[in-house]
Amino acid sequence: MPRASAAALRTVPPTDADATEDRAPEPARAVVSVSDLSLTYETADGPVYALSGVDLAIAAGEFVSFIGPSGCGKTTLLRCVADLEQPTGGELWVNGVSAEAARLRRDYGFVFQAPALYPWRTIERNVALPLEIFGVPKAERRERVRRYLDLVHLGGFAKKFPWQLSGGMQSRASIARALCFDPQLLLMDEPFGALDEIVRDHLNEQLLSLWRETGKTVLFVTHSIPEAVYLSSRVVVMSPRPGRIIDVVDCSRLGRQRPLEIRESPEFLAIAHRVREGLRAGHAYDE
Amino acid sequence: MSRQVNRTIILSVATVAGGLGLSALAHSPDIAGQAGSGFWLGTLLLWLAATLAARDLAGLAAQQRKPSGLLALAVPLLVGFLLVVLWELITVGAGVPAVLMPPPSMVAARFGGALPVLAADFVQTFVKSALPGYAIGCAAGFGTAVLADRVPFLRRGLLPVANFASALPIIGIAPIMVMWFGFDWPSKAAVVAVMTFFPMLVQTGAGLAATGRIERDLMRTYAAGYLTTLVCLRLPQALPFIFTALKINATLALIGAIVAEFFGTPIVGMGFRISIEAARLSLDMVWAEIALAALAGSAFYGAIALAERAATGWHPSMRAAR
Incomplete structure (x- = not known):
């Protein structure tokens, strides 16, 4: 577990610049590298194995979805990458440094299950929050906020308060907030879980085109099979107790241009079928 | 709508005028401390008028889409006015000793x-x-x-x-x-x-x-x-x-x-x-x-x-x- 002192790790030269310039899929350029990762909670009823023996390497520019039933550790894994949760065993590297060093370097943007917009700030000031904390000058702050609000089609709502917006708009604002400081790594924890199907489709399309245009690396947690297959270049299927990976399904043959209708194509259905089989196998193991 | 507004205005004006009139009347030597049934009937009528006016005002305030400060303030003002007038009429009309409960006019005079x-x-x-x-x-x-x-x-x-x-x-x-x-x-x-x-x-x-x-x-x-x-x-x-x-x-x-x-x-x-x-x-x-x-x-x-x-x-x- 690379929880060595952060000060020592900060001397490691940043590798993200050249790692993300060319979007080489070779695993040597891994943005997130996980080996034999485990996380055990000690509770009154004995230990709970949230993660166990997880191995994974994610290259720059990949869109990787994590799917599985509740309690399979997919959110825990994402939170480990974000250094919001401490693994109890194994190794985890983010952009070549420890998760903590990556967090302190502000390497990633995190989108939570809820929009988590601060109700006392207008939409534009919510989006500007990370920029204010990072000490970005005011003029550049204003310019970036405008650009990213336009990107998520919220240009006209800058002066509104979060509670004056619909759920879908709040989700988009929280994505703009995660993007506005231009992190190369985007961690998304069921960002659209609370939204209805139509809004969700729409946001999925927008997210996909955003990924295509910016070439960011995205880790995306979901419990919807169509959403996972539609968005991802790879789908990681997980099973609960202990949380582990049971299958990694490659979706890159669907191409990078994906209209919503692709979800009715035979290739798509075949991939979705394989994901479903994997989920079912995980459940059978449990019982 | 306008009939309701008219009634509200009439009732409110009647309450204020009646209240002031009765208060002035209460201080006349014939009534102070020895008020007859006519005076108390007037007091009851005033109470009734004020209650109806307050109810109407509250109804009007609720109907308004954007509550204006004036109308929202009118109801508590009217109720407060009624309480002070009742206090005045009862203490003066029934001749309550000032040591127990001085009438508001006396308090106001002392305040001034x-x-x-x-x-x-x-x-x-x-x-x-x-x-x-x-x-x-x-x-x-x-x-x-x-x-x-x-x-x-x-x-x-x-x-x-x-x-x-x-x-x-x-x-x-x-x-x-x-x-x-x-x-x-x-x-x-x-x-x-x-x-x-x-x-x-x-x-x-x-x-x-x-x-x-x-x-x-x-x-x-x-x-x-x-x-x-x-x-x-x-x-x-x-x-x-x-x-x-x-x-x-x-x-x-x-x-x-x-x-x-x-x-x-x-x-x-x-x-x-x-x-x-x-x-x-x-x-x-x-x-x-x-x-x-x-x-x-x-x-x-x-x-x-x-x-x-x-x-x-x-x-x-x-x-x-x-």
């Missing part, structure tokens, strides 16, 4: 006649005792809450002690404060500070604990330190709680300052005046001081409520007013 005394009392009790004590108590409570939140040892050690201190009765601490800080306003300010400290401590503590996990995680992903998290997230989240304490303390401060003056004071101050005038059976002066305290307390509370609306308009409890 004793303005310099009331002004001096107000400055002594409100400006010199209540306000500084309030500021000190609230600031200390806030600072202690932030410290206790930061230092676990303080949270465990200090909060029970503060809790204990808050349970001390004011009549117990007021004489002690006079011993410590002398007869003049500093001892009163100290009593007020002790009284206002605890509500602010508890409310700020609750407010600082009110942030959700996701909101805190968000600050962590930005690698934000303690101070940044405090300023950008936890204090704004705690603001509605802090304003609750400020409002509770606004009324507590005045009560504390007045009561503290019962335990030794120079010969000025609202509490001093109330205690000696009551002893001299001049209850009209006591009531004049009570009216002054009510006015000052309401204005203080109102000012804080306005500031609260401006500062925490985002909070669900305030959104309707936006």
Whole structure:
């Protein structure tokens, strides 16, 4: 577990610049590298194995979805990458440094299950929050906020308060907030879980085109099979107790241009079928 | 709609005119102290008219899409007017002794006649005792809450002690404060500070604990330190709680300052005046001081409520007013 002192790790030269310039899929350029990762909670009823023996390497520019039933550790894994949760065993590297060093370097943007917009700030000031904390000058702050609000089609709502917006708009604002400081790594924890199907489709399309245009690396947690297959270049299927990976399904043959209708194509259905089989196998193991 | 408006206007005007007329009538030598059934019938009719007018006004105010301040204010004004007039009619008409209950006209006359005394009392009790004590108590409570939140040892050690201190009765601490800080306003300010400290401590503590996990995680992903998290997230989240304490303390401060003056004071101050005038059976002066305290307390509370609306308009409890 690379929880060595952060000060020592900060001397490691940043590798993200050249790692993300060319979007080489070779695993040597891994943005997130996980080996034999485990996380055990000690509770009154004995230990709970949230993660166990997880191995994974994610290259720059990949869109990787994590799917599985509740309690399979997919959110825990994402939170480990974000250094919001401490693994109890194994190794985890983010952009070549420890998760903590990556967090302190502000390497990633995190989108939570809820929009988590601060109700006392207008939409534009919510989006500007990370920029204010990072000490970005005011003029550049204003310019970036405008650009990213336009990107998520919220240009006209800058002066509104979060509670004056619909759920879908709040989700988009929280994505703009995660993007506005231009992190190369985007961690998304069921960002659209609370939204209805139509809004969700729409946001999925927008997210996909955003990924295509910016070439960011995205880790995306979901419990919807169509959403996972539609968005991802790879789908990681997980099973609960202990949380582990049971299958990694490659979706890159669907191409990078994906209209919503692709979800009715035979290739798509075949991939979705394989994901479903994997989920079912995980459940059978449990019982 | 317009018929209803007409009826409301007629009823309101009738209430005000009738109230003023009956009050004037009550003071005539034939009626004062020996009012007949006709006078009491008139009083009942006035009551009825005022009730109907208030009901209509409330209905009109509810119909309005955007509530205007004037109409919303009209109902409590009318009800207040009715209460004062009834008080006047009953005390004068039935000849209630002024020692038991002076009529409002007598209190108002005394209020107008004793303005310099009331002004001096107000400055002594409100400006010199209540306000500084309030500021000190609230600031200390806030600072202690932030410290206790930061230092676990303080949270465990200090909060029970503060809790204990808050349970001390004011009549117990007021004489002690006079011993410590002398007869003049500093001892009163100290009593007020002790009284206002605890509500602010508890409310700020609750407010600082009110942030959700996701909101805190968000600050962590930005690698934000303690101070940044405090300023950008936890204090704004705690603001509605802090304003609750400020409002509770606004009324507590005045009560504390007045009561503290019962335990030794120079010969000025609202509490001093109330205690000696009551002893001299001049209850009209006591009531004049009570009216002054009510006015000052309401204005203080109102000012804080306005500031609260401006500062925490985002909070669900305030959104309707936006």
